[in-house]
Amino acid sequence: MLLLGYPIVCIRLYSTVIRYSMSESTLNRSNTESYRLAIIGNNASMLINFRKDLIIDLIASGYSVHCIVPASLDKEKRAILELGASFDEVYLERNSVNPFHDIHTLLSLVTLIKRINPSCILAFTAKPIIWGLTAAKLLGIEKRFVLFTGLGYFFSMNDRSMRDKCVGNILALLYKMTLPSATKVIFQNPDDCAEIKKLCELPADKVAVIKGTGVNLNEWRFSPVPTSPLVFTLAARLLREKGILEFVQAASQIKANHPKVEFWLLGDFDANPGSLVKEDLQNFIDDGIIQWFGFVDCKTYFCKTSVFVLPSYREGIPRSIQEAMAVGRAIITTDTPGCRETVIDGYNGFLVPARDVNALTKAMEAFVHQPELVHAMGYHSYLKAVEDFDVKKINAQYLQLFAEELGE
Template structure:
């Protein structure tokens, strides 16, 4: 079969969908990766995996209707040309416009993966409420074209049904996130010495970066031997954080590293992984930390709560609750034996539920492959 996978950021075809694309190729399918050309080396990397890359003018952020309409027509043209049997889209704009384009192009098998709801679903009233209503309507139109819809956690599936984005009887599947490649992210012992707390995230408010920094600054004053590292890129948009704020964190004991191409070394050098996000699909960085053998502190929020069995491989705290986050992190400083014990439990849980091979098998079955 010919299978087209549509994403909104070309490196994600490798970093997030690479194992799935490889699995599809290994089953003998002809696979196309469709996305904007965000990185010049992506086409060759995909070609080395046996995948054909096609550039599409999809803007990952922004709500320019003319540019989005141009993206829709470009996708229709691409799909009519390659004539895929199946289209799988992920992230908001590819899901909406990719699904509509696939329908217009006469594709019979159309699937979408909801990998997280993002800024538009953070607030349903006021100015952001208008954005929520618009995105809700666009999702409803796009997903009406789908044979079935995949979700990374059960909360998002129930939300989409309860607010009428998809009908109650719509065929849906929960995939346990994107999974993690346990051959690529391998376990390592917790390093000796003072504890190192790590957060890997785009610098956005709703990722909980502010809460991580506030708890870290407080703990640094009490425990100078502890280290607190923040890794990730700035992200432009209404939810972004200022340079001045990040500089203030650095002045008060938070080490800001910036973006890194390969996070494995950072994960191996940390003791505890922290992600106080407001909501996720299933947080990929948490899964990678678990595969490295690290305990997790995260929020009792959609997607995040799927990764932690409370008291077994980590702790969950309420969203935006800095004192609770600080206490959870402090437990590892006061009881350092928890790091290795809970890290071992993370390894057991990741193999049981989030192994990428198991997740890919679920996705391929949902697509009838």
């Protein structure tokens, strides 16, 4: 019943919050102060891991950055403050489909944004985009930017339950209602851009593509590739749509003929509806087919990796691949939106069809039979990372876009 009533509740929400948000006069902004940018996300850890360099570059360019995220650990709050940004907690239940939780989120955002009084907002991930845009529009924030780092579970999985299909339809409706109010909708790959542009009937001047989050090349440095033993590594949240099961099935086939080859899995389970559970992997772990290390610092493991593998069904542009490329690792990934942007097939790795265990197995076996490819393709990955995914180059595009829209 909650799902069926969700669209009605969301539409009625507008009139309720308008009365709430307009209870005071329109926000006044001083032109003598630096631009205040409110960044709205659904997870402090993700904000630190994926947006740290952008926050640093924004502050260095004169922006006053205010980070709005749900309740976080003290160490995460300190990490944000140490960057020079402000920190504010918003009420947000990331995976809830209860409309009353979202009402609470919207009211919380209205309260925070009214107090912060920003010149502009930047929201990323579904709920911050939808409710951040709504709150900013109601409060008269003129410049409203949103960033899609991928379209997520409801756009990448074909075999969804009826409940998940219903949630996906609601999400599409909410995007149609809110995205036209954005100043600019930013995507990481052209496929996502085309799909959402068509869904929401967005004009061409309202969308932009900035490829990838970027990787800090001072932190992720090129290192020699080990090949004895040959190690294939996958690092991701343990979600079905990341191709985890295809990876372990391919590993099982290769292990039968090449027992010395190792397969490493980095990452943990998740509250996302597409998450695996440990029972899905336990037999592969017990049989020694894969080694699962949980949530770890990937730098150490990437330096001991021969080839990085991500058989994902769809991405924005995977940060993990960008990091592995910067370290100088050959890549096996899928010929799907977001993933195909990282690999020139046969140059720095191989592209395979999504959900195709046999194709994935053959791509891995190419490195087993021709270990010289590990070194050549790994170096090509490094060159491509320097050219395409240097975080300084990526962030410069954001700064230019903001400057153009803010009239600097």
